[in-house]
Amino acid sequence: MLDIRFEKTTAPKEIPDEDNPLVFGTIFTDHMFLMDYEEGKGWHDARVVPYGPLSLEPSAMVFHYGQEMFEGLKAYKTEDGRILLFRPDKNIERANRTNERLCMPEIPEEDFLAALKAVVKTDEEWIPTKEGTSLYIRPFLIATDPFLGVRPSNTYTFIIILSPVGAYYPEGLDPVKIWIEDEYVRAVKGGIGEAKTGGNYVASMKAQVKAHEAGYSQVLWLDGVERRYIEEVGAMNIFFKIDGKIITPQLNGSILPGVTRDSVIQLCKDWGIPVEERKITIDEIYEAHKNGILEEVFGTGTAAVISPVGQLRWENHIMKVQDGGIGELSQKMYDTITGIQLGKIEDTKNWTVEVK
Amino acid sequence: MLDIRFEKTTAPKEIPDEDNPLVFGTIFTDHMFLMDYEEGKGWHDARVVPYGPLSLEPSAMVFHYGQEMFEGLKAYKTEDGRILLFRPDKNIERANRTNERLCMPEIPEEDFLAALKAVVKTDEEWIPTKEGTSLYIRPFLIATDPFLGVRPSNTYTFIIILSPVGAYYPEGLDPVKIWIEDEYVRAVKGGIGEAKTGGNYVASMKAQVKAHEAGYSQVLWLDGVERRYIEEVGAMNIFFKIDGKIITPQLNGSILPGVTRDSVIQLCKDWGIPVEERKITIDEIYEAHKNGILEEVFGTGTAAVISPVGQLRWENHIMKVQDGGIGELSQKMYDTITGIQLGKIEDTKNWTVEVK
Numbered sequence A, B: 001m002l003d004i005r006f007e008k009t010t011a012p013k014e015i016p017d018e019d020n021p022l023v024f025g026t027i028f029t030d031h032m033f034l035m036d037y038e039e040g041k042g043w044h045d046a047r048v049v050p051y052g053p054l055s056l057e058p059s060a061m062v063f064h065y066g067q068e069m070f071e072g073l074k075a076y077k078t079e080d081g082r083i084l085l086f087r088p089d090k091n092i093e094r095a096n097r098t099n100e101r102l103c104m105p106e107i108p109e110e111d112f113l114a115a116l117k118a119v120v121k122t123d124e125e126w127i128p129t130k131e132g133t134s135l136y137i138r139p140f141l142i143a144t145d146p147f148l149g150v151r152p153s154n155t156y157t158f159i160i161i162l163s164p165v166g167a168y169y170p171e172g173l174d175p176v177k178i179w180i181e182d183e184y185v186r187a188v189k190g191g192i193g194e195a196k197t198g199g200n201y202v203a204s205m206k207a208q209v210k211a212h213e214a215g216y217s218q219v220l221w222l223d224g225v226e227r228r229y230i231e232e233v234g235a236m237n238i239f240f241k242i243d244g245k246i247i248t249p250q251l252n253g254s255i256l257p258g259v260t261r262d263s264v265i266q267l268c269k270d271w272g273i274p275v276e277e278r279k280i281t282i283d284e285i286y287e288a289h290k291n292g293i294l295e296e297v298f299g300t301g302t303a304a305v306i307s308p309v310g311q312l313r314w315e316n317h318i319m320k321v322q323d324g325g326i327g328e329l330s331q332k333m334y335d336t337i338t339g340i341q342l343g344k345i346e347d348t349k350n351w352t353v354e355v356k
Helices: A088-101 A109-122 A198-202 A205-213 A259-270 A282-290 A328-341 B088-101 B109-122 B198-202 B205-213 B259-270 B282-290 B328-341
Strands: A031-038 A042-050 A054-056 A068-070 A073-077 A083-086 A134-143 A155-165 A176-181 A218-222 A230-233 A237-242 A245-249 A275-278 A294-301 A305-314 A317-320 A352-355 B031-038 B042-050 B054-056 B068-070 B073-077 B083-086 B134-143 B155-165 B176-181 B218-222 B230-233 B237-242 B245-249 B275-278 B294-301 B305-314 B317-320 B352-355
Touching: A031 A109, A042 A109, A068 A088, A083 A109, A083 A328, A088 A109, A088 A134, A088 A259, A109 A134, A109 A155, A109 A352, A176 A205, A176 A294, A198 B198, A205 A218, A230 A245, A237 A259, A237 A282, A245 A259, A259 A275, A259 A294, A259 A305, A259 A328, A282 A294, A282 A305, A282 A317, A294 A328, A305 A328, B031 B109, B042 B109, B068 B088, B083 B109, B083 B328, B088 B109, B088 B134, B088 B259, B109 B134, B109 B155, B109 B352, B176 B205, B176 B294, B205 B218, B230 B245, B237 B259, B237 B282, B245 B259, B259 B275, B259 B294, B259 B305, B259 B328, B282 B294, B282 B305, B282 B317, B294 B328, B305 B328
Parallel strands: A176 A218, A176 A305, A245 A275, B176 B218, B176 B305, B245 B275
Antiparallel strands: A031 A042, A031 A155, A054 B054, A068 A134, A073 A083, A073 A134, A083 A352, A134 A155, A218 A230, A230 A237, A237 A245, A237 A294, A294 A305, A305 A317, B031 B042, B031 B155, B068 B134, B073 B083, B073 B134, B083 B352, B134 B155, B218 B230, B230 B237, B237 B245, B237 B294, B294 B305, B305 B317
16 A cells, blocks of 8 residues: 655645636646655655645756656546546556556556545545536656666656646537648657657647647647558547447557547447447548538547537548537537546446545 | 846856766756746846756646757867867757747747857866867757646746766777667657657657667667668667768658768768768668678767767668778768867868857
8 A cells, every 4th residue: 555645735725716717727736746766766755745846957857858658537526525536547557558668667556546546635625516627637757867868767756736627618518620630740650659748749739730720629630651541639539420330540559548538439339339440541531521421520538528520621621520510429428428427327337436 | 149147156066077987968067057938028037057956837838748859069178278069050950940840939049059158158167178078068948838738838948958978989989789670660751750859769768778688779760651761870860881872861851950960971072972861771771781882880979979880780680880890981080070079170161169
């Protein structure tokens, strides 16, 4: 069992009023979790301490060679006052796959979960309760060796910070417009595309800026080799409903294995909807749209849960989906997953983990 | 002209004894340069201050989304006591190309150079003078917005730190063994491979560890699409001398445009040696070796300047070059470039910039 030292803040901050909109990722709670790693000594000094700045040498490797892993998940407060995490085991597994790919140390699963519970419990008053709100949890791991040679660091710090977040769609689900990128590439097989690490996100920014300027909110990436196969959206995995079937790109090493993606696939199977995880070309989507059988498109991710896509732009083709509105399956999927997350729908799959 | 505030240390550290070997990138001088950027306000508060830890919010974007640029160059002390930088304009240009690709702000060229000169001059006593030693200069730029959304940061800090470094090859040039990687990929066209940023380095570590375990000191990367075209070595560009001609991969968007690479190409042209910058497959190298016309192989980079390659391993083929020794051109290139850097050979190209 992880031995955690607690140092409570003596200057608690004001908890934001939920009636004012909470901007994603801007407000942080009173405490954070930290734990250090040193080669030979292993993980040590697990602690929950007041939220505050990190002090790092300018030569700390994270600033130079990109050894950084992050995860994102949420804590919810149910109507009867319980605190639920949604499938934290999946985030922990993925974090360790990222760590392995980036030559960073494994975080023992039970310690990771204990750390999540400890810091969330400490700041439980910060979990908002209004419809659609939650406490966003950001675990991350950074390399701290004060060394300029290129090799894996021997020391690391693992940190968990918490941020109360508002409803992603305050007015209810709102379809997004997606730009299909054919110039820039996010990741390629053999690279680090399936790792949740800064390098993949900074690689996406230029195309993201280009898409925004054209009036599109997110980028859909094609593969880096043939530039034909659909990979993922900026911060989401992508699903297509074509002629009654659900299709999503297979996990091929260059896309992120999303937790919500996995949940959607499992629910489709439960509901008897055929699901295919396979290679899918942009041409196939274009043809399906032309033939009127592109029935729904939606993204999946922790932040928005389900994000219906109302429009796709590929080269000069603009493809409207559901006439720009929300598909029936998208809505049902959103209602079901958020229902389970909030304890309103029975959790028959043991997806939620209670923080006591 | 950049207005720089100076705050001198009151506790100077002991300057290391040059007779003890200086391990690369482990010792830092008494001062560092910092300058902040804020959207709308621009660059401000340029300062040379005592070397010490950075204080950053745990939510600072650099820890999460990889917006980080770095450069590497060296200052040398000549026998007559002058301080020389080698082609700093090339590093500054490349830094700004990296910044552009990663949606980070441009650093005005003259300010960048003024900053380099100011901090090097402040710590000039730290420049070692023994054969092969130098003061390694590490400029880097990090994103500092305390924000968890994925978009370019609005605030940044630009930092320059200095580290006295020993001779890369204390016993003279020493040929390296190179592992040609065919599983992992470093970068792909359309991605960020030509940017000098952490994401490319962390992507290289797993193959680097694999190569080390097999007894090879560096990895030679193949392209991410066809896995046939030669790209670059971990921290160096690569040159082949085949049948009297010098061949190096062309700058294709996924390899680093090296300063030493450019210097080698210019010197070859001066010396009347044919140079080709073009696509080159691993099969071509293999054939050349088989036919006995692979005369020399060497890497180029700021740290080692010229690194002769004595052996290449591709799949199960081991290719010895120069019977594991040093080629004539490799040695002449090393002597010439280091001679110019140290002010021993006349700098007819105006490559060196004096710090006064």
